[in-house]
Amino acid sequence: MRDLSHDNINCFTGICVDVPNVCIVSPYCARGSLQDVLAKDDMRITEDFKMSFIKDISTGMEFLHRSPLLSHGRLKSSNILVDKRWVCKIGDFGVCKLRIEDKEASAKVDNEETSFWSSLLWTAPELLRMPEPPLSGTPEGDVYSYGIVLQEILLLDKPFSMFSEKEPKDILKLIRDGTRPVFRPELPRDCTAKSELIDLIEACWKEAPENRPTFRTICRTLKSIYKGKNLNLLDNLLAMMEKYTDHLEEIVEERTKQLQEEKAKTDRLLYQMLPKTVADDLIKGKNTNPEAFASVTIYFSDIVGFTKLASKSSPLEVVQFLNHLYSMFDDVIDHYDVYKVETIGDAYMVSSGVPETNGDRHAGEIATMALDILHSVTRFKIAHSPDDTLQIRIGLHTGPVVAGVVGLKMPRYCLFGDTVNTASRMESSGQALQIHLSHTTYDLLTSLGGYLMEERGLIDIKGKGQMTTHWLRGKKGFQKSLPDFRNIVTNSTTEPNCSH
Numbered sequence: 001m002r003d004l005s006h007d008n009i010n011c012f013t014g015i016c017v018d019v020p021n022v023c024i025v026s027p028y029c030a031r032g033s034l035q036d037v038l039a040k041d042d043m044r045i046t047e048d049f050k051m052s053f054i055k056d057i058s059t060g061m062e063f064l065h066r067s068p069l070l071s072h073g074r075l076k077s078s079n080i081l082v083d084k085r086w087v088c089k090i091g092d093f094g095v096c097k098l099r100i101e102d103k104e105a106s107a108k109v110d111n112e113e114t115s116f117w118s119s120l121l122w123t124a125p126e127l128l129r130m131p132e133p134p135l136s137g138t139p140e141g142d143v144y145s146y147g148i149v150l151q152e153i154l155l156l157d158k159p160f161s162m163f164s165e166k167e168p169k170d171i172l173k174l175i176r177d178g179t180r181p182v183f184r185p186e187l188p189r190d191c192t193a194k195s196e197l198i199d200l201i202e203a204c205w206k207e208a209p210e211n212r213p214t215f216r217t218i219c220r221t222l223k224s225i226y227k228g229k230n231l232n233l234l235d236n237l238l239a240m241m242e243k244y245t246d247h248l249e250e251i252v253e254e255r256t257k258q259l260q261e262e263k264a265k266t267d268r269l270l271y272q273m274l275p276k277t278v279a280d281d282l283i284k285g286k287n288t289n290p291e292a293f294a295s296v297t298i299y300f301s302d303i304v305g306f307t308k309l310a311s312k313s314s315p316l317e318v319v320q321f322l323n324h325l326y327s328m329f330d331d332v333i334d335h336y337d338v339y340k341v342e343t344i345g346d347a348y349m350v351s352s353g354v355p356e357t358n359g360d361r362h363a364g365e366i367a368t369m370a371l372d373i374l375h376s377v378t379r380f381k382i383a384h385s386p387d388d389t390l391q392i393r394i395g396l397h398t399g400p401v402v403a404g405v406v407g408l409k410m411p412r413y414c415l416f417g418d419t420v421n422t423a424s425r426m427e428s429s430g431q432a433l434q435i436h437l438s439h440t441t442y443d444l445l446t447s448l449g450g451y452l453m454e455e456r457g458l459i460d461i462k463g464k465g466q467m468t469t470h471w472l473r474g475k476k477g478f479q480k481s482l483p484d485f486r487n488i489v490t491n492s493t494t495e496p497n498c499s500h
Contacts, residue, residue: 001069001094001095002014004064004067004069006059006060006063007059007060007087007089008056008057008059008060008063008087008088008089008090009060009063009064009089009090009093010026010027010029010081010089010090010091011026011027012024012026012094012095013025013026013027015095015098022098024092024095024098026091027083029081029082029083029084029089029091030083030084031081031082031083031084031086032081032082033077033078033079033080033081033082034053034077034078034080034081034082034088034149034152034153035076035077035078035080035152036082037082038077038152038153038156038157045156049086050153050154051226052086052088053088053153054150054153054197054222055222056087056088056089057080057088057090057146057149058146058215058218058219058222059219060088060089060090061075061090061142061146061215062215062216062218062219064090064093065139065142065214065215065216069093069094069136070136070139071136071137071138071139071141071142072090072093072136072137072142072145073093073096073134073135073136073137073138073141073142074092074093074137075090075122075137075142075145075146075149076119076121076122076145076148076149077122077149077152079091079092079093080149094136096135096136099135114167114168114169117167117168117169117172118168120168120172121148121159121160121168121171121172122144122145122148122149122159123141123144123145123172124138124140124141124144124145124209125144125175125176125178125182125207126138126140126141126209127141128172128175128176129176138209139214139215140209140210140212141209142215143204143212143213143214143215143218144204144205144209144212146204146215146218147201147202147203147204147205148185148205150197150200150201150204151185151187151201154187154197154201155187159185160185161185162185162186163185171183178207182205182207184202184205185205187201187202194225196221196224196225197222197225200213200218200221200222200225204218267279267283270282270283273411273412274405274411274413275339275355275356275413277355277356278355278405278413282405282411288404288405289404290402290403290404291355291402291403291404292400292401292402293353293354293357293400293401293402293403294400295353295360295362295398295399295400295444296351296352296353296354296362296398296399296400296401296415296419297351297352297353297362297363297365297366297367297396297397297398297441297444298341298349298350298351298366298396298397298398298401298415298419298420298423299338299348299349299350299351299352299366299369299370299394299395299396299423300347300348300349300394300395300396300423300424300426300427301347301348301370301373301392301393301394301395301427302345302346302347302348302392302393302427302428303325303346303390303391303392304391304392304393304432305388305391306345306346309321309382309385309388312385313384313385317384320383320384321382321383321384322343322346324383325380325390326343326348328376328380329348329373329376332369332372332373332376333350333369333373335369335372336352336365336366336368336369336372337352337356337358337361337362337365338350338351338352338365338366338369339351339352339354339355339356339413341413341414341415342412342414350366350369351366351401351415352365352366352369354401354403354415355403355413360444360447360448361448362398363396363398363441363444363445363448364444364445364448364451366396366441367396367435367437367441367445367451367472367475368475368478370394370396370435370472371435371472371474371475371478371480371482372480373392373394374392374394374433374435374482374483375480375481375482377390377391377392377433378433378481378482378483391432391433392432392433393427393428393430393431393432393434393436394427394430394434394435394436395423395424395425395426395427395428395429395430395435395436395437396423396426396435396436396437396438396441396472397419397422397423397425397426397437397438397440397441398419398438398440398441398444399417399418399419399422399440400417400419401415401416401417401419401420402415402416402417403415403416404416421463422438422461422464423438425461425462425463425464426438426461426469428462429459429461429462429469433483433485434471434485435471435472436456436469436470436471437453437469437470437471437472438467438469439467439468439469439470442469442470445472450475450476450477451472451474451475451476452472452473452474452475452476453470453471453472453473454470454471454473455468455470455471456468456469456470456471457469471485473485
């Protein structure tokens with residue numbers, strides 16, 4: 001026994017003879033018996049695992065049959081152990097003399113117990129018929145037992161599990177009687193196992209012992225069935241890990257790409273809420289200090305008659321109307337070097353020259369953008385009120401501002417200074433479908449050249465006193481249609497917007 005050494009044999013170490021704890025000592029197998037492994041519901045036994053188990057058992061039994069022991073005699077899934085590397089090792093063989101008293105005691109105590117009969121389900125029919133079967137069994141009997149173990153592996157279930165309505169004692173009686181057709185487990189031909197493997201199992205179950213294959217034949221047949229495929233589970237696991245590693249790299253690359261796409265979406269959303277330079281500083285964790293700008297141009301507009309329109313519209317219609325209108329404005333300003341500061345109700349505020357300075361171009365960018373917005377308004381239709389004509393007032397002013405981020409939750413990039421107030425007054429003191437300019441904006445546009453302007457004269461601006469203002473009528477080379485300013489009633493209702 002001590003001389004037997006094989007990868008698929010749980011080698012014999014020695015015997016403890018201290019009565020009453022007489023026991024056989026052998027190496028510890030971390031995963032328990034094959035029966036335990038197959039019974040675990042939380043473990044996924046793949047075809048590679050099954051293939052490896054089948055090969056390991058046949059190889060171990062072939063070695064055991066070539067040894068001086070000649071046979072096992074007690075082969076069953078509870079006597080096949082699985083080590084931490086998932087290698088099956090045949091155990092509980094040999095030293096038959098130690099089993100004589102154990103067998104007699106079990107027969108007396110357990111003769112009527114279900115567990116006693118269940119333990120015999122792997123026993124060959126010819127051994128069941130013997131009054132005193134040999135404790136070491138027979139090679140042919142081991143082959144039969146191997147066939148029952150294969151049924152457990154293929155179906156991941158107990159022996160004869162498809163006859164759950166029968167008691168083990170009744171099953172053994174049918175096997176021992178040898179009635180025709182002989183009573184054996186049923187293996188569905190449509191299961192995942194190869195048909196050649198099912199043929200091999202049925203050959204192991206032959207009623208006549210001499211018709212059963214030897215383990216040498218079984219090993220050769222398995223090689224033929226799996227066509228030279230590596231049957232070593234550890235090698236298969238390593239190969240699977242290599243494939244998984246390659247696949248994991250692809251997954252990581254794909255997930256990284258998805259992450260970059262999602263980050264780009266987040267960045268785009270952030271850049272819509274804050275200027276890009278400011279957003280980049282916030283992402284990097286930098287403090288954003290307020291910054292003074294010597295000269296910027298600010299645009300304000302609101303809707304003439306909005307209160308009246310809102311009063312006869314549902315809240316949902318108002319939201320949809322403003323969303324449609326300001327989405328159109330957003331499309332227009334994308335073509336200019338400007339920054340949309342905010343929308344409050346029906347008010348729309350845009351600046352140029354902040355947060356990115358652009359020399360003196362800010363007045364020209366805002367003025368041309370205002371003409372473009374005015375052109376788009378003349379073509380806009382109010383979906384829920386098609387009989388109403390949309391009219392807006394526009395005011396522009398140029399001057400110094402201080403800009404910075406306000407707040408931590410939902411931070412906003414805000415402009416501060418008298419320039420903002422004056423731009424708001426230009427809008428509220430303007431007229432429908434007109435672009436009202438302060439004198440500072442007029443001077444800057446004059447120096448840029450190409451803009452068509454008309455003096456409005458001295459008017460009283462709330463909080464500012466008398467100011468000379470102008471109308472912006474067009475721009476040389478601007479081909480888009482504009483309202484006919486000559487036909488616009490100069491005393492149109494202004495309806496100042498208190499939100500400013």
